[in-house]
Amino acid sequence: MKAAFVFNAGGLGDSVMTLPVVQTLKSMASELYIFTHSPIYEVVFGNQQNIKYIYTNDLCYTKINDFPQVNVYFDLAVNGVISRRSMVQFFRFIKAKRKVFFVKLSSHIYLLYPYLRIFRDNIGFYELQKHLIDSITKRDVEWIYPRLECPQETFYRLNEVMKDRLDKTKKTIFINPFVRGRVRNLPTEFYVELIKLLLPDFNVILVGRPDAVEAERELTKYFRENELFSVVGKLNLKEFICFLNLGEILITPDSGPMHLALLSNVCVVPIFTVIRP
Structure with a gap:
């Protein structure tokens, strides 16, 4: 061709x-x-x-x-x-x-x-x-998504972002509560309760698109200072995909990050607010 x-x-x-x-x-x-x-x-x-x-x-x-x-x-x-x-x-x-x-x-x-x-x-x-x-x-092609190559310098940058704030004895859960389109959104209170439930046993990290900084502030005001770690607005697209490899689970609505997880090794727990019967 x-x-x-x-x-x-x-x-x-x-x-x-x-x-x-x-x-x-x-x-x-x-x-x-x-x-x-x-x-x-x-x-x-x-x-x-x-x-x-x-x-x-x-x-x-x-x-x-x-x-x-x-x-x-x-x-x-x-x-x-x-x-x-x-x-x-x-x-x-x-x-x-x-x-x-x-x-x-x-x-x-x-x-x-x-x-x-x-x-x-x-x-x-x-x-x-x-x-x-x-x-x-004209042949049966293996149906796979490409894996993103994450160079070592990218992980150095990610470690700098995290600044050793994670408890290495706990597994890490990413939560993306930020999505465009009101029909896909859940109330802030839902995520507040979910995060409070997870915090004692897991590292919880907020992730999301760069323009979700204001929504992030609205959510984090329900928690004490430094109680909740967030990388919203701190990573570019490639860094975000590589960052997902550092955790075990991503909880997210139907959104870009949900699909980006296909390019990483993280397990996804999707939340769909709108479904067809």
């Missing part, structure tokens, strides 16, 4: 879920173009010679008329996650021999494009990607 194109302007979690497909295309295509809102691809795959990153600041990419001109004829173009009509329309800008959609949570898209198959859960989403990989490679 000479050239492939991956379009994924969805959130961090959606981008993580497409990593196995991107990893397969990376090994097969002489040139791989990735159009994305998330830095996770560059964090995982780095600046490899055959990968070209095109970034957008527009989450879900609604400004379709601003799509950059890519004067390449691709063997394959893949849309990672469709959640808006404009993310279907983008294909008119791409010249490719084959074009593939991953469709998720988009009933209104189905009405506009009835030939698309709609998947409403992650199981179907994974199956679709696996089928795509098998059809491209």
Whole structure:
């Protein structure tokens, strides 16, 4: 395969879920173009010679008329996650021999494009990607997520962040109480009670996205000074993934950190506030 194109302007979690497909295309295509809102691809795959990153600041990419001109004829173009009509329309800008959609949570898209198959859960989403990989490679490919290489200097930096504040006789639990979207959130009181229950027997560390500092302050005011350790806003994306390897469990709502845990060795206890019967 000479050239492939991956379009994924969805959130961090959606981008993580497409990593196995991107990893397969990376090994097969002489040139791989990735159009994305998330830095996770560059964090995982780095600046490899055959990968070209095109970034957008527009989450879900609604400004379709601003799509950059890519004067390449691709063997394959893949849309990672469709959640808006404009993310279907983008294909008119791409010249490719084959074009593939991953469709998720988009009933209104189905009405506009009835030939698309709609998947409403992650199981179907994974199956679709696996089928795509098998059809491209003509063989059964091992379905794995890439493991992030964590250099020794990264662990030195993480140890500096922790400053020997953890009790080495206890196991460590990470808690991510911060998530975008009110429907995924639980009340602060829920996490306060959970943390108070865990603190006597575990190291409890708050984790979360960098812009959750204000929410972190709201939560930590229920605890004594230095009673609760937090790394919110202190780690970049790569450091955060490596940091998860230093603990045993991550408790988190449906969020970017929940998906990032797939790239580490930590066990995840997910909390879903919205489910379908």
